[in-house]
Amino acid sequence: MYRTHNCGELRLEHASQEVTLAGWVQKTRELGGMVFVDLRDRYGITQLVFNNDADADLCDRAKKLGREFVIQVKGTVEERKAKNDKMATGNVELIASELNILNASKTPPFTIEDESDGGEDVRMKYRYLDLRRPIVQQNIMLRHKIAQEVRSYLNGMDFLEVETPVLIRSTPEGARDFVVPSRMNPGQFYALPQSPQTFKQLLMVAGYDRYYQIVRCFRDEDLRADRQPEFTQIDCEMTFVEQEDVLNTFEGLMKHIMKYVHNIEIEDVPRMTYADAMRLYGSDKPDIRFGMTFVELNDVAQNKGFKVFDDAELVVGICAEGCASYTRKQLDALTDFVKRPQIGAKGLVYVKCNEDGSFKSSVDKFFDQDALKAWVEKMNAKPGDLMLVISGEVEKARKQLNELRLEMGNQLGLRSKDDYKFLWVLDFPLLEWAEEEERWVARHHPFTSPKAEDFDKMDTAPGEVRANAYDLVLNGTELGGGSVRIHDRGLQERVFQLLGMSEEESVEKFGFLMGAFEFGAPPHAGLAFGFDRMCALLGGADAIRDFIAFPKNNSGRDVMIDTPSRIDQQQYEELYIRSVEKVDA
Numbered sequence: 001m002y003r004t005h006n007c008g009e010l011r012l013e014h015a016s017q018e019v020t021l022a023g024w025v026q027k028t029r030e031l032g033g034m035v036f037v038d039l040r041d042r043y044g045i046t047q048l049v050f051n052n053d054a055d056a057d058l059c060d061r062a063k064k065l066g067r068e069f070v071i072q073v074k075g076t077v078e079e080r081k082a083k084n085d086k087m088a089t090g091n092v093e094l095i096a097s098e099l100n101i102l103n104a105s106k107t108p109p110f111t112i113e114d115e116s117d118g119g120e121d122v123r124m125k126y127r128y129l130d131l132r133r134p135i136v137q138q139n140i141m142l143r144h145k146i147a148q149e150v151r152s153y154l155n156g157m158d159f160l161e162v163e164t165p166v167l168i169r170s171t172p173e174g175a176r177d178f179v180v181p182s183r184m185n186p187g188q189f190y191a192l193p194q195s196p197q198t199f200k201q202l203l204m205v206a207g208y209d210r211y212y213q214i215v216r217c218f219r220d221e222d223l224r225a226d227r228q229p230e231f232t233q234i235d236c237e238m239t240f241v242e243q244e245d246v247l248n249t250f251e252g253l254m255k256h257i258m259k260y261v262h263n264i265e266i267e268d269v270p271r272m273t274y275a276d277a278m279r280l281y282g283s284d285k286p287d288i289r290f291g292m293t294f295v296e297l298n299d300v301a302q303n304k305g306f307k308v309f310d311d312a313e314l315v316v317g318i319c320a321e322g323c324a325s326y327t328r329k330q331l332d333a334l335t336d337f338v339k340r341p342q343i344g345a346k347g348l349v350y351v352k353c354n355e356d357g358s359f360k361s362s363v364d365k366f367f368d369q370d371a372l373k374a375w376v377e378k379m380n381a382k383p384g385d386l387m388l389v390i391s392g393e394v395e396k397a398r399k400q401l402n403e404l405r406l407e408m409g410n411q412l413g414l415r416s417k418d419d420y421k422f423l424w425v426l427d428f429p430l431l432e433w434a435e436e437e438e439r440w441v442a443r444h445h446p447f448t449s450p451k452a453e454d455f456d457k458m459d460t461a462p463g464e465v466r467a468n469a470y471d472l473v474l475n476g477t478e479l480g481g482g483s484v485r486i487h488d489r490g491l492q493e494r495v496f497q498l499l500g501m502s503e504e505e506s507v508e509k510f511g512f513l514m515g516a517f518e519f520g521a522p523p524h525a526g527l528a529f530g531f532d533r534m535c536a537l538l539g540g541a542d543a544i545r546d547f548i549a550f551p552k553n554n555s556g557r558d559v560m561i562d563t564p565s566r567i568d569q570q571q572y573e574e575l576y577i578r579s580v581e582k583v584d585a
């Protein structure tokens with residue numbers, strides 16, 4: 001037997017027992033004729049003691065142990081004199097009587113500790129060492145725990161876990177596909193799924209009623225920070241349900257996860273329409289951990305001679321409580337913040353509500369105290385508050401003010417990581433105008449059902465058609481989303497038409513699905529959650545890659561196995577692909 005206990009297990013009650021541990025040497029130190037070793041495994045760290053007086057030979061061997069050696073130690077558990085209440089095993093130590101070196105280790109290129117001295121690149125190259133760090137192990141274990149709870153809840157609700165294929169057909173709607181050449185079908189390609197969307201719908205047609213899968217998805221997009229080319233979804237679909245059933249089922253899932261992973265009982269998840277989210281927060285994923293909602297000021301701010309406002313489609317502001325004391329420097333910094341190219345505002349107007357009831361604004365030239373009072377009343381601002389106002393085209397102004405609101409939330413400490421605020425955003429528009437392509441594209445995906453009451457707008461005002469589509473948002477991040485699906489061939493054809501697809505094209509790409517709709521397709525709906533992101537948020541972190549065992553870097557590379565990589569000449573030939581000698585970056 002390699003071990004009788006793990007390195008996180010021993011307590012006072014084990015005192016005087018003879019045990020065997022195995023693990024990695026975290027650290028050794030010599031002190032007054034003794035050698036202390038911290039022995040680590042996935043479960044924790046236990047202190048080993050090698051006593052020179054008891055066994056000089058053994059102690060000498062212990063002195064030679066290097067970091068990350070793998071050892072097996074036999075000994076007796078004893079109560080520690082100097083206890084360490086920061087360690088679960090801190091009340092005891094193991095007085096070693098036998099040492100067996102199972103494998104030596106080169107000195108690792110960085111310290112295997114929560115606060116490692118290794119940079120991102122070297123840690124990714126030696127990811128198997130990085131994965132030994134307790135903090136990373138906790139993330140991976142949290143991921144496991146969440147996956148188990150997802151399965152446990154959904155299994156309990158009669159969902160079936162069904163696998164769908166990874167080699168599928170390329171349907172470039174949405175993101176770009178990763179493609180795989182087919183050797184047996186020269187010149188033809190598979191695509192890797194961006195999601196199992198059409199398959200899960202076909203499972204509903206096939207009568208499977210409730211489906212889920214924790215499934216890998218692939219999108220060949222330019223990598224923005226914290227995007228992975230392959231990522232995991234909790235993908236779900238249900239038959240004979242309406243939107244309301246889906247919302248309730250998956251609100252239940254989140255409650256279950258929060259309870260069994262974090263021991264937090266969350267309240268019923270509030271709901272907001274997309275239109276309200278945009279109007280009040282300038283975002284389709286509002287962070288509702290704090291207020292500071294938008295107030296539109298057109299009627300009190302326009303026609304007072306301030307051209308910037310008069311020319312604007314929208315004048316909109318937020319009220320930052322207690323911030324009237326902001327200094328010139330702080331206000332300039334906020335102005336610089338919104339003027340950054342990523343945000344792109346032309347400027348920022350402020351009004352300080354002084355404690356004495358007077359106002360001081362950056363537009364005093366155009367607005368006297370009475371005029372400013374009208375703003376203050378609209379915003380419900382109190383003495384001591386600071387109003388921040390942006391103007392311009394509706395969408396842009398809202399977007400810019402959203403960034404500013406989040407920044408103020410950060411500055412005022414209103415966005416605590418362990419405050420979990422969920423929100424359903426409902427009634428998304430069905431379509432979105434794609435400037436470059438000059439056509440309508442599906443806001444969610446082309447299988448989403450328009451709301452019945454908006455059917456008649458499909459020809460006259462497609463942009464106003466709302467969909468039975470919903471997103472679940474947590475603390476300002478989209479956790480997942482889905483929709484009620486189209487299950488009628490005629491309606492599906494209409495939507496493809498709206499998206500500018502010819503009949504031949506839609507039949508070529510999605511004929512299999514529309515064909516299935518003619519064989520008794522039931523009403524169905526579903527959604528998918530971003531599993532990596534869910535793990536990161538519940539782990540209190542921003543980066544999803546810390547929750548993926550073997551992630552890719554920002555250029556989509558796995559630097560440990562060094563891929564993507566070239567393939568053998570013979571492989572190129574078999575696949576009928578001309579090898580590219582060198583592509584300039």
Ligand code: ASP
Pocket residue numbers: 194195196197236445481482483526527528
């Ligand atoms: N397949 C969709 C997505 O990946 C989710 C859904 O509609 O169920 O976003």
